[in-house]
Amino acid sequence: MHGPAALQLTADGRLKHLLTTEGLPKSLITELLDTAESFLSSQGQPVKKVPLLRGKTVVNLFFENSTRTRTTFDIAAHRLSADVVTLDIRTSSTAKGETLFDTLKNLEAMQADLFVVRHSAGGAPFFIANRVTPNIAVINAGDGTHAHPTQGLLDLMTIRKHKGDPSNLSVAIVGDLKHSRVARSLIHGLNGLGCQDIRAIGPGTLLPSDLPTLGVRTFHRLSDGLIGADVVVLLRLQKERMSSALLPSEREFFNLYGMTEERLKMADPEAIVMHPGPINRGVEISNEVADGPQAVILDQVTNGIAIRMAVMAMTISTQQDQA
């Protein structure tokens, strides 16, 4: 193993950072999902408060805009009884010219236990994890188009909850995979759990070149890729894909790839529909499907809190045992 995949594990294979789902062994993914489920009450909601991280300080380092992800990390940390500091970097020292490295050293000096990092540059959390003082955990909350591992894990959790062991499922991912760290993290996670049938559906301009090396089959026609799928994952389409001439219009995208009730019938009748949010109604998904019985989009959000609690608890516990 190289790069981020190697750096996040201890010598004996425990999780000390979460940087990517690539290369995570099945046992570790399963442990993460099990731990996350243990944080859900019998009603399926995350438990209100546990004292696991009392006295620990979690620093949210968001170099890129985020409301939803940051909020779920906040909630997760509070439910674990941690102290949470959120740094909006756009108004802080980096905006005044301080380098990322110096910002990091300053925060370390403030005795943080865990950094949650979102950054527009692929590999930035890896850079941070490589250089932080030992015993500080780093969680990647999205880096460029590289990875968004907690999203990938919450997707796996949602799939497992609704459909069981992913190794026997057909998963179809529709839309802009090229610019999607969400899709990449999900694919690595599905590979880790032994999923044999991963499909990507989209126009040539929105599918990355490395899909075959990840064991993903590509389709340009929705009708070819959707047949019999157990899980349908729709990705958010960014407006800038039109201005950079990768797509003619949202309307054409919806006409070709938008998920309607009619088209969903091509998938398995029991199929679930997922979306990392925020959804664009009438672009990736019709109102009927978004609000329909097969959509599990809001359950993904709930599971996201549990997954982030699990990741924080596990990484801090590993770091503590190493100290």
Place this chain on the structure above:
Amino acid sequence: MSLRIENVHICSPGSELHGQTAVAIENGVFADAKSTKTDATHDGQGFWLFPGLLDLRAHLREPGLEHKGTMASETRAAVAGGVTTVVTTPNTDPVVDSPADVRLVLERGAAQGHCRVLPTAMLTQGGQGSHLSEMAALMEAGCVALSQGNRPFASQKIQYNALKYAASLGITVFLDSECRDFTGGCAHAGHVGTGLGLSLNSPLSETLGLAADLELVEATGVRAHFSRLTTQRSVERIRNAKARGLPVSCDVTLSHLLYSELDLVDLNPLFHLERPLRTCADRDALRAGVVDGTVDAIITDHSPHEPGAKLAPFPETEPGMSLLDSTLPLLWKLSRDADLPIERLIEAMSRRPAQLINQDHLGQIRVGAIADCVLFDASSHSELTPQGIRSSGHNNPVLNHRLEGCLSQVWVSGRPVQG
């Protein structure tokens, strides 16, 4: 002062002394070992004697970027790596675009440099790509070629005019072929860069640019040297152009011969280059091009940086490697690892580039040529340490690595010099 170097294995392709065991140096030029009476003798202990290497492209960072490197530090690094002649790039701060700038580089090189420094200057004023520079005056001041550094022309029409004008004066131009619409991106658009989520650079950025530049070369008749080719298709295009008799030559960097996109997997910023490392197939095609002569020259594209320039996430670091310190050991490594003939690698960093810039008196161990040479002990090892590195830029990928071979002595114009 004259010197006899004996008990060596002379490797200087194209010279009558190639394969001989002794050479004399008299008044700074090579002389016949048999007929020259010498004052002193240097026992070469059976080591290789190579011509001093000539690097067609290195950033010495003066004037203006002294926080990255200076003439003094970078030419010391050159000598330490067996490079006795460095051709500078004009993209300094300010850029080199006037005879006064050229003289500044020459004078600083002569005063502080440990090896020979040959300048190039901008084809256009300020490197802005819109007004022609005073090309005749720049050559008169001592330039060996003109280029745009790594900057674009404002339009293809202006590029055509610049090449046409240069052609009429018999000036060699260095071109960095690039289609501006496809530039940007810190990693090759392949599975490694995609997998790491890095911004991607398509090989089309180079091949489209090269195709257009070759048309302009043919239309203007200018002597053109293409710098820093990275792709298999580029090598094929140059091969075809040469077969058709176009006055073209090209070089590739030592980094692109040694490394590939696979070296990015650890997100090590040392492997962040202005022209990204491409596939293994591309690397192998560059190697084959060097062997069959399609690729004329090997360059270092030496780019020293201050530590902060590489202390950031990969995409946010400044591109480039500091290679001069380890040039000859890396050529040796390339020869061993990739099974390439050392004679050809040496030729591509000595005689051939010297010919390209009309410096036929350099780059060869032959009677009458300038006495630049390197004594190289291939049986021992060397290790570049942070204390021992001469370049101000520690962004050298073999820092703290043990390499085969060790430089025993370097002569510049017959004088022993210390790296």
